Amino acid sequence: MLRNLRRKIYKKIRFKSWYRKAYYYHRKEHEMDEIIAKYKTPEEMQDKKYMRKLRRDMIRSLFKYGSYYSEYFLFGYEGKDAEYRNSFITEGIRLSYYPRMNQRKNTDLLENKYRTYKKFQDMYKREIIRVKKNEEPTEENLKKLEEFAERHKTYVVKPVYAAFGNSVRTETLSMYESVEEAHKRYRKYGAVIEELIEQGEEMARIHAGSVNTLRIPTAIIKDENGDPKIQLFHPSLRMGRGDSFVDNFSAGGVSALIDPETGVIYTDGADKKGHSFECHPDSGIRFKGFQIPQWDEAVAMVKEAAMMIPDNHYCGWDLAYSAQHGWCMVEANCTAQMGAMQMVTKEGRKAELEALIAQM
Known part of the structure; x- marks a missing residue:
């Protein structure tokens, strides 16, 4: 009974920014220096005055802008003004956008991986x-x-x-x-x-050990006639490293941004440790200029999927390139992360997202 009550309360407050900030502060209270050590040198860590100032600024940024401690470094907050910091969609505020864009019933549908599969079964192709x-x-x-x-x-x-x-x-x-x-x-x-998805050769070139995936966020907005129109919101390619089967950015993978019109990667790669790469560290494939195979087919698939749940205005679709079937769906993310699309280029996307919401 207590567990059910806690679950109900969590579902009500999980999208609230105050909850996200407070919960993160409590959970990471004793891990701050460990996180800082991933981005700062031992010499900097030994400077007590600098460290006190840095910790205060990180905590202030968490509660004012919602930036989790790693984001403070990955977005380049140190030494930046309020306008710059406020331009990012941080983890502390990200979930607050989804009730403005998506109906709750669709969130429940798309967070359950099997229900998602049943809804889009033909696109999974496995x-x-x-x-x-x-x-x-x-x-x-x-x-x-x-x-x-x-x-x-x-x-x-x-x-x-x-x-x-x-x-x-x-x-x-x-x-x-x-x-x-x-x-x-x-x-x-x-x-x-x-x-298991057998990855096509074109995508295996960039990293054969993981099934590399596209993350293509779609936003359903209204055109000048009031009809629904789908706009892509900073698609990216996510790749694994080493012997990692998982390509996920949060699990040590590398991400690079894709031009939505051409399907060509236009940035270097970046990981969540703050490293930037001109080429994939394992395969040596250069990121900038890499052409995603059959890009038009991938875009057509996510646009069709988005229209199957039209009152769900924003979703991040993950696709993999199968050797037998071409592009196939891996999963849908109705509360998709937005960190990679900002970390790679150090550009905040908040104003762009607000502009899209105004057109929904």
Whole structure:
């Protein structure tokens, strides 16, 4: 009963900026110096006067602008004026935009990875099954999992609700002593189990170890006649590094921005540690000038998907390039992060987003 009450309260306040700021401050209270150390030299860390001033400014920026501590460095806040700092859509304020753009029923739909799959099944172009939380290990349920694993020896396991690439992994049924043991693991929290995407050669060139994805945000606005029109909002390519299967920017990946008209990357790459790259650190492929294959098909897919939920005015669509099927949907993000589109070029997008909202 208490858990259900907490869940109800959380759903009501999760989009409130005051909650996001206060919760982050409380959660990271004892981690501030650890975060600073990722961006500052040991010599700077030893300067007590400088560190006191820096901590105060970071906390002030959190409560005034909503910038989480890593964003303070990634957006280049140090030494910048209020106008510059206020131009960014920070993590502390980001969620407050979504109730202004999207209806709650669609948020519930798109945050559940299996419900999203059922809605856009034709665009996924691969097989996906679900093991429900606390699902009974019936003969039918065990057979479904076993037959899926026979068709797809290696598969992807995702939590039903997850973000930032958390807990996404590849598995095989042979990792478990029995299908019953695997089912027991998956039903503990619930899982979406997906056929592995075999990445097309054109996208594997940039990093073969991860399935590199497009993040294409769409905004449904009104044209001069009042009819719906879809505008892309700073699409990007996200790539993994090293032996990481996950390409997610929040999980150590690299991101670069794509020209929405041509599908050509026009920036260097950047990661969440503040590093910038002219070329991918593993493959050596140069970012600027890289042409995304079949860009028009990718854009057509996200525009079609966006119109399938027309009262959901903003969504971030993740697409992967399959060797067999071309572009296919990976997932939809109704509360998509906006950090990468600002960190790569150190440009705030708040005014642009407000202008779009005014046209919704």
